[in-house]
Amino acid sequence: MIKKILIANRGEIAARVIKTCKKMGIKTVAVYSEADQKAPYVTMADESFHIGPPRVNESYLNVEKILSIAKETGVDAIHPGYGFLSENGSFAKKCEIENITFIGPKSDVIEKMGNKIAARNAMEEANVPIVPGTKEAVDTTEEAIKIANDIGYPIMLKAASGGGGIGMQVVRNDDEIHKAFDGNRKRAQTFFGDGSMFLEKKIENARHIEIQVLADNHGNAVHLFERECSIQRRNQKVIEEAPSTFISESTREKMGAAAIQAVNTLNYTNAGTIEFLVDEEENFYFLEMNTRIQVEHPVTEEITGIDIVEEQIKISSNQVLTIKQDDLSINGHAIEARIYAEDPVTFFPSPGHITTFETPTEDYVRLETGVESNYDVTPFYDPMISKLIVKGENREDTISKLKHTLQRFKIEGIKTNIPMLLKVIESEEFQKGNTTTAFVDEYYLPVVK
Structure with a gap:
């Protein structure tokens, strides 16, 4: 049985995980950025460690620092909560290599389902109904317009990676795709490190x-x-x-x-x-x-x-x-x-x-x-x-x-x-x-x- 968990997250979800760990008699380790040093969850945990400056790439996405604290404190497992590293297959793989249990699915499954195009194709193979759309990434505005006309407007333009609505936009005609495609691709690249885009038919009144x-x-x-x-x-x-x-x-x-x-x-x-x-x-x-x-x-x-x-x-x-x-x-x-x-x-x-x-x-x-x-x-x-x-x-x-x-x-x-x-x-x-x-x-x- 897992006896000690590091929560690689912050805020309410970190507090939520700590509460269940306390109920189960499991020791907890919290990590916090400079901006979160006075957050309630920090004092709720059995141990807490400063992890870096406020920006996420220097703190909650700092894989090496998180793994270093995990090894230093002797935890059995890491709970990633949601957001941040929770759907990062590379991080889950590194946990596996370090013999630290990642509380979630295996890294290869995370990788497959983290890419929305691959996920769509996997669901189709599993005979789960999918929204009509593209099976591969769309590279150019011109290609997107051609496909959109084949599927029929309105269309959901989507980033293949990430979530939270970033890189996602409804487009209802060729002109709107012209205005939206490159901007959404750049946003996806900035936030997720992957600018791949795909198209789905928008289901009205869904x-x-x-x-x-x-x-x-x-x-x-x-x-x-x-x-x-x-x-x-x-x-x-x-x-x-x-x-x-x-x-x-x-x-x-x-x-x-x-x-x-x-x-x-x-x-x-x-x-x-x-x-x-x-x-x-x-x-x-x-x-x-x-x-x-x-x-x-x-x-x-x-x-x-x-x-x-x-x-x-x-x-x-x-x-x-x-x-x-x-x-x-x-x-x-x-x-x-x-x-x-x-x-x-x-x-x-x-x-x-x-x-x-x-x-x-x-x-x-x-x-x-x-x-x-x-x-x-x-x-x-x-x-x-x-x-x-x-x-x-x-x-x-x-x-x-x-x-x-x-x-x-x-x-x-x-x-x-x-x-x-x-x-x-x-x-x-x-x-x-x-x-x-x-x-x-x-x-x-x-x-x-």
Whole structure:
């Protein structure tokens, strides 16, 4: 059994992993940049080490420094959280070479699924439905225009590597591709070191629905049902819930079966998420696979009672998965609201000094946070500062509890997106469950701009 873990991450996810490690009696090692030296997670860990300057390439992406601390402290494993090195196959391979357990899938699987073109092709081979699009990287604007006309507009222009909406843009005609292609390719090269681009048909009025999976090293795999993640701004999720309000039980079973088929074909192990786009007729298409824990994993934990981080650690300790598919069921409804330090209208980041951070403490509230009162939010990292998760007996009950909690959430000193979150969940369309990926553009922005 793993006895000591280094968390190669920061903020709320580092704190989240530490909490489960404490529950399991596992010692923890935290790493922090100069900008994060006063972050709450730093003092939560059994040991903490300064890793470098604020910029990520000098700290949280500093592979050699992280491995050096891991060896120095004698850890058995590294938990990468999400973002940063979590889907870096090269880092996972170096962990394997150093005989340090990487809490995640094997490096070759990470490499395959980290490239969206390779992932699409792998899913097609596994007989998982995919969105019509290119099988290889597109090199020039002219080539992109030709392919777009063959597939038919509108088109999603996407970076082959990375995530977070970077390098992604909807294009609806030849002129828009001319304007977008080179700029998105350069952004992808800057952020991910890979400027490869590909094209997919845009599914109009789509839902973004994902399936959580767990698989051990002994051939056992289960899915933990679905999460609805359609409320997005700038192609990045803002509100997630489980279960989905849209799909039927029949579609739920088919999507779960497709996710398990993908896992078995890839010989995938540990926790992962198969993301799908679902059209108005409940046809679903593979979007991407995240070979790590997701930001929104708590809503799945709330409706299933499964601690996904704990299962990750057990699987990485080579334990047999004790969860059986037939034993799993959906209990209640859960919604997660991501709280960002950002302007609620422009979505521009709003770094600064948090003078007050006060949150409700009802038993139906779960808060995962990386900040506190008298804390400085820096411009160096993603502006998400907390996740608010609320569980209720049903969706109506959960929305009511979430609204009540957000109204009493008190963050002063910086701007946050709490006003946006309230407007979204108070809207008639959200309450009806009409939550497509176009929701923010159609129902929120026209009201506030």
